[in-house]
Amino acid sequence: MILGLDVGGTHTDAVLLSTNGIEAAVKVPTEPENLFNSVLSGFSKLLEGRDPKQVERVVISTTLTTNAIIEQKMAPVAMVVSAGPGINPEFYRTGEHYYAVSGSINHRGREKAPVNEMQIQDIAKEIKKAGIEYVGVVSKFCVRNPSHEILIRRILNKHVKKVFLGHHVSGNLNFPRRIATTHLNAAVFSLHKNFFEAVEKSLEEKGITVPIQILKADGGTMSLAASMHFPAQTVLSGPAASIMGAIPYAPEGQDAIVLDIGGTTTDIAFLVDKTPLLEPVGIRRGQYKSLIRSLRTDSKGIGGDSALRIKDGKLTIGPDREGPAMAFGGPCPTPTDALVVLGLMNEGDTQKAKEGIHSIAKALGMADEAAADHIFRTCCSVILKKTFEMIDQINSQPVYTVHDFLEGYKLSPRKILMLGGPARFFADKIQDMYQIKTIAVPESSVANAIGAALARTTCEVTLNADTEQGIVTAHEEDFAEPISKSFSEDNLIETAYTLLTEKAENAGADTDDLDEVEVVEFQEFNIVRNFSPRGKIFRAKMQLKPGLIKGYESVLNTVS
Amino acid sequence: MLKASHKTGLVFFPAFDWAIDPTHPEREERLLYTQDQVTEEGVFDIQGIVEYKPELISNEDIRRTHFCVPDEQSVTTESHLISGGGAKAIADAVMQKEVKNGFALVRPPGHHSMRVSHGGRGFCHINIEAVMVEYIRSRYGVKRIAIVDTDCHHGDGTDDIFWHDPDVLFISLHQDGRTMYPGTGFTGELGGPNAKGSNLNIPLPPGTSTEGYLYVIRNCVLPVLDAFKPDIVVNSAGQDNHYTDPLTNMNFSAQGYAQLTTLLKPDIAVLEGGYAIEGALPYVNLGIILAMAGLDYTGVVEPDYDPDRLKQSVSITDKIKKTVDQVNAYWSQREQMREKAGTPGDILVRHREIFYDTDNIFERQKEKIRVCRDCGGSFQLDSKATPGRHVLGVHIPINACDACKEKGYEFYDRADTDKYHRVYLQDRPKDSYEIKE
Numbered sequence: 001m002i003l004g005l006d007v008g009g010t011h012t013d014a015v016l017l018s019t020n021g022i023e024a025a026v027k028v029p030t031e032p033e034n035l036f037n038s039v040l041s042g043f044s045k046l047l048e049g050r051d052p053k054q055v056e057r058v059v060i061s062t063t064l065t066t067n068a069i070i071e072q073k074m075a076p077v078a079m080v081v082s083a084g085p086g087i088n089p090e091f092y093r094t095g096e097h098y099y100a101v102s103g104s105i106n107h108r109g110r111e112k113a114p115v116n117e118m119q120i121q122d123i124a125k126e127i128k129k130a131g132i133e134y135v136g137v138v139s140k141f142c143v144r145n146p147s148h149e150i151l152i153r154r155i156l157n158k159h160v161k162k163v164f165l166g167h168h169v170s171g172n173l174n175f176p177r178r179i180a181t182t183h184l185n186a187a188v189f190s191l192h193k194n195f196f197e198a199v200e201k202s203l204e205e206k207g208i209t210v211p212i213q214i215l216k217a218d219g220g221t222m223s224l225a226a227s228m229h230f231p232a233q234t235v236l237s238g239p240a241a242s243i244m245g246a247i248p249y250a251p252e253g254q255d256a257i258v259l260d261i262g263g264t265t266t267d268i269a270f271l272v273d274k275t276p277l278l279e280p281v282g283i284r285r286g287q288y289k290s291l292i293r294s295l296r297t298d299s300k301g302i303g304g305d306s307a308l309r310i311k312d313g314k315l316t317i318g319p320d321r322e323g324p325a326m327a328f329g330g331p332c333p334t335p336t337d338a339l340v341v342l343g344l345m346n347e348g349d350t351q352k353a354k355e356g357i358h359s360i361a362k363a364l365g366m367a368d369e370a371a372a373d374h375i376f377r378t379c380c381s382v383i384l385k386k387t388f389e390m391i392d393q394i395n396s397q398p399v400y401t402v403h404d405f406l407e408g409y410k411l412s413p414r415k416i417l418m419l420g421g422p423a424r425f426f427a428d429k430i431q432d433m434y435q436i437k438t439i440a441v442p443e444s445s446v447a448n449a450i451g452a453a454l455a456r457t458t459c460e461v462t463l464n465a466d467t468e469q470g471i472v473t474a475h476e477e478d479f480a481e482p483i484s485k486s487f488s489e490d491n492l493i494e495t496a497y498t499l500l501t502e503k504a505e506n507a508g509a510d511t512d513d514l515d516e517v518e519v520v521e522f523q524e525f526n527i528v529r530n531f532s533p534r535g536k537i538f539r540a541k542m543q544l545k546p547g548l549i550k551g552y553e554s555v556l557n558t559v560s
Numbered sequence: 561m562l563k564a565s566h567k568t569g570l571v572f573f574p575a576f577d578w579a580i581d582p583t584h585p586e587r588e589e590r591l592l593y594t595q596d597q598v599t600e601e602g603v604f605d606i607q608g609i610v611e612y613k614p615e616l617i618s619n620e621d622i623r624r625t626h627f628c629v630p631d632e633q634s635v636t637t638e639s640h641l642i643s644g645g646g647a648k649a650i651a652d653a654v655m656q657k658e659v660k661n662g663f664a665l666v667r668p669p670g671h672h673s674m675r676v677s678h679g680g681r682g683f684c685h686i687n688i689e690a691v692m693v694e695y696i697r698s699r700y701g702v703k704r705i706a707i708v709d710t711d712c713h714h715g716d717g718t719d720d721i722f723w724h725d726p727d728v729l730f731i732s733l734h735q736d737g738r739t740m741y742p743g744t745g746f747t748g749e750l751g752g753p754n755a756k757g758s759n760l761n762i763p764l765p766p767g768t769s770t771e772g773y774l775y776v777i778r779n780c781v782l783p784v785l786d787a788f789k790p791d792i793v794v795n796s797a798g799q800d801n802h803y804t805d806p807l808t809n810m811n812f813s814a815q816g817y818a819q820l821t822t823l824l825k826p827d828i829a830v831l832e833g834g835y836a837i838e839g840a841l842p843y844v845n846l847g848i849i850l851a852m853a854g855l856d857y858t859g860v861v862e863p864d865y866d867p868d869r870l871k872q873s874v875s876i877t878d879k880i881k882k883t884v885d886q887v888n889a890y891w892s893q894r895e896q897m898r899e900k901a902g903t904p905g906d907i908l909v910r911h912r913e914i915f916y917d918t919d920n921i922f923e924r925q926k927e928k929i930r931v932c933r934d935c936g937g938s939f940q941l942d943s944k945a946t947p948g949r950h951v952l953g954v955h956i957p958i959n960a961c962d963a964c965k966e967k968g969y970e971f972y973d974r975a976d977t978d979k980y981h982r983v984y985l986q987d988r989p990k991d992s993y994e995i996k997e
Contacts, residue, residue: 083859084863085859085861085862085863086597086600086846086859086860087601087846087850087856087859091562104863106863107593107838113863173596173599174600174602176562177605289602396613398572398573398611398612398614399613400572400574400576400595401577402575402642403577405614405638405642523576525588525589525592526582528582528583530806531583532583537589537592
């Protein structure tokens with residue numbers, strides 16, 4: 001049996017799955033001040049009267065790091081960055097203890113200016129004096145040559161608890177994002193460590209001894225041990241859990257839209273042949289930009305509890321929530337009340353819902369039912385408008401080769417999968433309004449926990465081979481090897497595959513899932529100087545795609 | 561948080577799968593390190609910088625500018641159409657005011673490509689800026705456009721295309737033609753009889769440094785632009801004036817390029833040449849992008865930059881001053897020069913020989929133009945390429961007066977199809993293109 005648990009903002013959902021389907025599902029209220037309790041009560045309820053030895057896999061998704069960021073409850077971190085020529089690194093200051101130091105590496109990974117060791121020693125003393133225990137070190141182009149970061153760590157190591165290096169967070173180029181991501185890893189490390197060590201201990205006490213897997217923002221899992229190096233990857237795993245939960249119902253060989261309607265927001269994501277689309281570089285949320293691999297999601301501030309108001313004679317929906325729907329004792333009319341008035345939803349206090357919608361209808365000069373329908377339609381069209389905007393944006397993404405320009409994939413979804421409380425009402429309405437096949441995902445209220453339970457391990461490796469300099473590297477994996485002039489594309493792909501499978505196994509991947517590998521990027525360039533070829537540059541990125549572990553999907557399909 | 565002072569559009573199309581041939585300077589690798597630098601700096605994350613996807617330009621777009629012989633397909637590849645489409649995408653973004661200005665970092669380049677194109681010249685097959693300018697005029701009705709070409713090679717293609725056009729001011733700064741391909745672009749080359757002075761060529765001596773370039777911008781280019789009052793300024797932003805460029809002998813720097821951009825304030829910049837792909841382009845392009853976006857670029861310095869070593873000699877400074885004085889004198893006499901060029905209604909004849917170094921083609925041209933004070937004047941080009949074809953192209957300018965329109969049709973109707981492989985009519989007022997065989 002496998003167990004998935006997702007701690008959300010209001011509820012903690014947990015499911016137990018076997019090859020027969022859903023064995024048990026529970027929902028407990030989340031205690032925002034004590035997430036540990038939420039996790040434990042989820043586990044306890046789920047395992048009541050069951051043999052813990054039957055549990056073969058445990059995947060947990062929490063809002064721990066997300067909350068820490070929102071509530072600014074992060075540990076103080078010092079950042080040491082070396083930039084070299086380019087944009088002033090002061091722009092990326094993360095806090096008081098931010099040191100822009102000398103040293104420079106260029107785009108080919110060649111050292112252009114050395115590290116000033118004296119300067120680093122002085123900084124080490126300052127950091128220690130300030131009582132800071134965690135440090136991030138990032139140098140520009142460290143993914144091409146991490147030697148400066150390694151040297152700086154060596155100097156800092158004995159003065160602090162842990163040093164996080166920029167080249168470990170991602171193989172992607174992007175210095176400002178690397179600074180932000182390294183900082184985040186360092187800032188949530190102790191919180192993450194304490195929390196999950198406690199979880200692991202109490203699960204052991206309950207008799208669950210299988211290794212714990214943690215859900216990441218890219219909809220994949222990593223082992224608890226791997227998560228200690230990259231705790232920031234757990235941020236925003238909640239939306240990812242839900243999207244993964246929709247995959248069993250996605251059409252094969254076609255594109256689909258996933259809409260998760262919550263209390264105040266609707267999350268929007270896309271599946272291509274059952275595989276979720278990823279952010280091209282990393283998580284973005286407003287001004288915050290990172291190198292954290294993530295599913296491509298966006299949200300619109302409309303949900304079942306969004307406050308309905310009239311402004312200048314026009315209806316506004318959300319983006320805030322004043323409380324639950326009036327039908328459930330709330331202070332202000334909501335889209336849920338409209339569903340009650342329309343007779344679609346048979347729960348709650350109908351009279352109260354009518355009162356709420358009537359106030360809106362009066363202001364709009366409409367009959368109550370017509371107003372409720374207008375509210376419902378407006379919700380659908382606002383969400384779909386945002387969805388279509390995202391599709392346009394994805395389809396207008398820049399490409400860098402003639403081939404990609406001419407062959408570029410165009411996303412054109414044929415099906416909408418809906419999750420969340422009011423999903424089934426919205427599904428019918430959207431299908432009616434837009435003539436796109438739309439379904440509510442079965443067991444949609446615990447789809448997030450199912451998604452977590454079934455998510456497979458994901459990872460990515462980035463390789464750079466330079467036959468002029470005679471080296472192939474994947475610095476993110478601490479890998480560098482000499483190569484000959486005749487090193488080829490095949491050699492690179494083979495090296496990438498070896499590194500990827502090794503990384504995946506270390507992160508807890510099942511060997512059955514190791515065939516879900518794809519080359520995400522490949523480029524080859526001749527290096528020419530003075531009109532004669534000097535060698536080649538090869539670049540490759542290979543990933544273990546997000547998706548579901550084998551053997552359970554068919555079971556869920558029979559449930560539906 | 562880094563925020564541009566206004567919105568700046570970027571098209572980045574490095575054509576990572578296109579080269580003239582594997583070891584040619586115009587090859588896949590050319591913008592690789594620029595892409596690395598720009599990506600590592602997080603340029604596309606800067607608030608206010610908007611990345612656009614190139615479009616494909618159509619035959620219709622090309623036909624406003626070129627007579628492609630025998631046709632557009634034979635002269636271009638997809639990469640030319642995308643590169644041109646990159647410039648077009650930026651033009652749309654700027655003209656529709658989605659952004660204040662924009663930079664198309666595209667390849668292959670275009671500024672050596674002339675109105676008649678039998679093939680590749682100086683790594684160029686079609687002139688992407690000229691195609692963009694004609695698109696802007698037809699689509700948005702813009703009247704006056706200035707093109708400032710800062711590539712180290714004379715922009716002879718653009719010079720040729722707008723030679724007779726008084727509404728397009730073309731200024732080229734380049735290394736002296738006696739020491740550099742294509743061997744043209746001397747101060748006396750000022751445009752056709754109806755447009756004298758609307759083409760200005762500023763040859764600079766080898767060894768010109770940042771100081772010299774900025775002197776020309778401040779003392780010649782900016783005052784001329786002030787007087788011309790263009791609606792739009794386009795910069796053909798070649799980067800081969802750099803002190804490390806393998807094909808040229810100049811001493812310009814990333815800081816210099818950024819300052820030039822700040823002074824010139826182009827609405828649209830389009831990348832041209834530049835072959836110091838590792839040591840110069842990453843820094844120069846970053847400098848130009850930051851300058852376009854109004855961001856601080858003081859930290860954008862080549863790792864081996866040494867301003868003392870790059871200082872220009874006193875004799876070079878003197879030569880540059882003399883050239884600038886000469887060009888300014890021509891500019892101030894432009895009206896008189898046009899008066900003297902001929903009597904309206906006269907037909908003037910010009911013979912030219914053009915060599916296509918990239919494709920090894922030799923072309924002979926005989927041009928006939930109607931002298932006119934009211935418009936750029938219709939003209940016909942008799943062009944014979946070896947190896948290649950013999951064609952005739954007739955151009956009626958976009959702002960043509962009735963007499964010139966009539967003359968253009970007369971040129972076209974009278975052309976003997978037995979004599980030519982094809983006869984083309986570029987009717988800009990109607991925005992149409994006709995071919996007879």
